[in-house]
Amino acid sequence: MIDERYREDRERRRLGSLTVYSGPTHSGKTKKLEADTERAQRQGRHMQYLSARADPNDLVSQLDPATELVAIDNGQQYDDRLIAVADSLATVYRVDVVLAGWELDVTARPAGPMPELLCTADFALKLDDGVCAQPGCRNLASRTQRFHGVDGTPERFLPVCRRHHTPEPRAQSFQEVWFDEPSGSLDLISGCMFSGKTQELIRRLDQARYAGLAIQAFKPALDDRYAIEAVASHRQLRFPAIAVPDVDAIRRQLHDDTRVVAIDEAQFFGSDLVGLVDELANRGRHVIVAGLELDFLARPFGPMPLLAAYADRLTKLQASCQYPGCGSRQATRTQRLVDGRPAPADAPLVVVGGAATYEARCRHHHRIGASLSDEPAPIAVEDSAEL
Numbered sequence: 001m002i003d004e005r006y007r008e009d010r011e012r013r014r015l016g017s018l019t020v021y022s023g024p025t026h027s028g029k030t031k032k033l034e035a036d037t038e039r040a041q042r043q044g045r046h047m048q049y050l051s052a053r054a055d056p057n058d059l060v061s062q063l064d065p066a067t068e069l070v071a072i073d074n075g076q077q078y079d080d081r082l083i084a085v086a087d088s089l090a091t092v093y094r095v096d097v098v099l100a101g102w103e104l105d106v107t108a109r110p111a112g113p114m115p116e117l118l119c120t121a122d123f124a125l126k127l128d129d130g131v132c133a134q135p136g137c138r139n140l141a142s143r144t145q146r147f148h149g150v151d152g153t154p155e156r157f158l159p160v161c162r163r164h165h166t167p168e169p170r171a172q173s174f175q176e177v178w179f180d181e182p183s184g185s186l187d188l189i190s191g192c193m194f195s196g197k198t199q200e201l202i203r204r205l206d207q208a209r210y211a212g213l214a215i216q217a218f219k220p221a222l223d224d225r226y227a228i229e230a231v232a233s234h235r236q237l238r239f240p241a242i243a244v245p246d247v248d249a250i251r252r253q254l255h256d257d258t259r260v261v262a263i264d265e266a267q268f269f270g271s272d273l274v275g276l277v278d279e280l281a282n283r284g285r286h287v288i289v290a291g292l293e294l295d296f297l298a299r300p301f302g303p304m305p306l307l308a309a310y311a312d313r314l315t316k317l318q319a320s321c322q323y324p325g326c327g328s329r330q331a332t333r334t335q336r337l338v339d340g341r342p343a344p345a346d347a348p349l350v351v352v353g354g355a356a357t358y359e360a361r362c363r364h365h366h367r368i369g370a371s372l373s374d375e376p377a378p379i380a381v382e383d384s385a386e387l
């Protein structure tokens with residue numbers, strides 16, 4: 001339950017948020033964390049470093065009532081309970097939580113709760129200022145490579161691109177490796193509804209089209225709003241797309257000469273999408289994926305956490321909160337309303353057509369059916385609400 005000490009002034013004073021910094025070794029995650037805490041201290045805000053790897057719930061018990069910003073480093077070392085604890089610190093205790101960690105371990109496997117945290121965060125940044133450590137490579141470093149220690153020297157960890165990463169530890173020196181195909185990449189565009197994901201996807205596809213690259217775009221067949229066989233945003237922007245029932249159908253329809261592969265509404269595909277897009281990126285394709293990262297109950301949606309972890313670049317978009325009078329530009333939740341009321345927790349995950357409407361909400365105004373009583377009538381929503 002909410003501690004009475006926190007409730008009163010925090011309700012009036014401020015709202016909490018969750019910021020997540022991830023990236024490979026030497027990408028500057030901890031520096032970003034420190035920069036945020038230093039800024040808070042300059043502003044006279046009370047901040048606290050919290051650490052309790054044995055039990056994430058102990059983070060809450062360490063919380064000083066005066067604290068306004070909490071820093072948590074090495075998020076990958078916690079278990080999945082950290083997801084609920086971080087949300088509770090931001091939503092219930094209303095502190096700003098800044099969390100840093102590896103989203104992939106040295107073998108490039110998802111690390112601890114970090115993939116889900118990239119989805120539940122209000123702001124998530126995959127740091128990409130690192131360039132691959134392989135001499136001559138100019139790709140973005142998004143993986144951590146482990147090197148054997150030799151003759152008593154300790155093992156080393158360096159940031160490398162997906163092309164130059166091996167799950168096994170490597171010898172200390174880089175050997176020259178030549179590849180027939182140019183290097184590929186995986187970009188993820190994520191956010192809640194009305195955050196402009198599809199618009200951003202179409203903008204990038206237009207750029208690729210102007211550059212003369214061969215493009216193929218896909219979307220799940222169940223999403224039949226606005227256009228058949230086109231990726232379409234709420235603002236009527238369109239890009240030709242192939243509607244497919246599943247991931248195998250994408251694989252079958254891909255042409256050999258396609259350089260750019262786009263996938264919209266990725267949350268509706270199965271987890272086998274992750275393997276396909278990672279493989280395509282490794283084989284030199286530029287893959288751009290857009291999707292809804294949280295479902296209407298604010299739970300990570302389908303393959304989105306793993307896509308966030310494996311992505312070389314993550315673009316997380318926010319919308320404006322549509323709750324009457326809120327005005328926050330930090331909406332990251334999608335509210336499903338049925339007859340103007342929040343949908344209950346036992347409603348089906350996917351509703352195509354029908355009476356449900358959707359709004360973008362910030363974490364403080366996202367509601368689940370149980371708290372029907374304090375829900376005001378929804379305001380009319382125009383397309384212009386989209387950022």
Ligand SMILES: [Zn+2]
Nearest residue numbers: 132137161164
């Ligand atoms: Zn490289």
Ligand SMILES: [Zn+2]
Nearest residue numbers: 321326362365
């Ligand atoms: Zn709000």
